[in-house]
Amino acid sequence: MTTEEIKQIIPHRDPMLLINEVTEIEPGHRIRAAFYVDPDREIFNGHFPGEPVLPGVYSVECMAQAADLLLLSMERYAGKVPLFLGIDKVRFRRKILPGDTIEIRAALLSERVEKAIATCSAEIYDHEELAASGEVTLAMR
Numbered sequence: 701m702t703t704e705e706i707k708q709i710i711p712h713r714d715p716m717l718l719i720n721e722v723t724e725i726e727p728g729h730r731i732r733a734a735f736y737v738d739p740d741r742e743i744f745n746g747h748f749p750g751e752p753v754l755p756g757v758y759s760v761e762c763m764a765q766a767a768d769l770l771l772l773s774m775e776r777y778a779g780k781v782p783l784f785l786g787i788d789k790v791r792f793r794r795k796i797l798p799g800d801t802i803e804i805r806a807a808l809l810s811e812r813v814e815k816a817i818a819t820c821s822a823e824i825y826d827h828e829e830l831a832a833s834g835e836v837t838l839a840m841r
Contacts, residue, residue: 701721701722701725701769702721703717703719703720703721705722706719706720706721706722706769709768709769709772709773709778710765710768710769710772710782711781711782712765712768715741715742716761717765718735718758718761718762718765719733719734719735719762719765719766719769719804720733720734720735720736721733721734722734722769723803725769725770725773727770727773727774727775728770728771728773728774728808729770729807729808730770730805730806730807730808731766731767731769731770731773731804731805731806731807732803732804732805733765733766733769733803733804733805733806734801734802734803734804735762735801735802735804736800736801737754737796737797737798737799737800737801737802738798739752739798739799741798743755743758744798752797752798753795753796753797754795754796754797754798754800756790756792756832758796759792759796759824759831759832760787760790760832760834760836762802762804762824763787763804763806763822763823763824763832763834763836764782764784764787764822764836764838765804766804766805766806766820766822767782767806767818767820767822767836767838768782768838770806770807770808770820771808771818771820771838771840772840776813776816777816777840780816780840780841781840781841782838782839782840783838783839783840783841784836784837784838785817785837785838785839786836786837787834787835787836787837788834788835788837789833789834789835790832790833790834791832791833791834792831792832793829793830793831793832793833794826794829794830794831795831796824796826796831796832800826800827802824802825802826802831803824803825803826804822804823804824804825805822805823805824805825806820806821806822806823806836807820807821807822808820809821809835815839816839816840816841817837817838817839817840818837818838818840819835819836819837819838820835820836820838821833821834821835822834822835822836
C-alpha cells in the first residue's frame with residue numbers, strides 16, 4: 701500500500717502522517733508498515749540539537765496509525781474516524797535516529813464491536829531490533 705492509498709483510509713496528513721508504506725496487511729488481524737524518519741523534519745531542530753532523536757510520542761503515534769490502518773481496513777470501520785483512547789505497557793528500548801526506516805507491526809488484541817472500540821498490540825523495529833512496544837486502544841467514530 702502506497703502513501704496515497706494510506707491517505708484514502710486514515711485522515712492523517714503531513715506533518716502528522718507517520719506511515720509511508722504498508723508492506724503486509726490482514727484486515728482486522730495484523731499489519732506491517734514502514735516509516736522513513738526524514739532528517740529534514742523540523743522536530744529534530746529542538747529534539748535534540750547536536751544529537752537528534754525521534755521523540756517517543758512520535759513512536760506512539762506511529763503505533764497508533766498502524767492500528768488505525770489495521771482497523772479502518774475492516775469493512776465495519778471503513779470511513780470512520782479513529783479516536784485515540786489510550787496506550788498501555790509502552791516501552792522504549794532503543795533510539796530511533798534521523799534517516800532510519802522503521803517497521804511498525806500491529807495486531808488486534810481485543811475488540812468490543814458493540815462500542816466500536818479495539819485494542820491492538822504494536823511494536824516498532826529499527827534495523828531489525830525492537831525499538832518500542834505498547835498496546836493502543838482506539839474508538840471508531
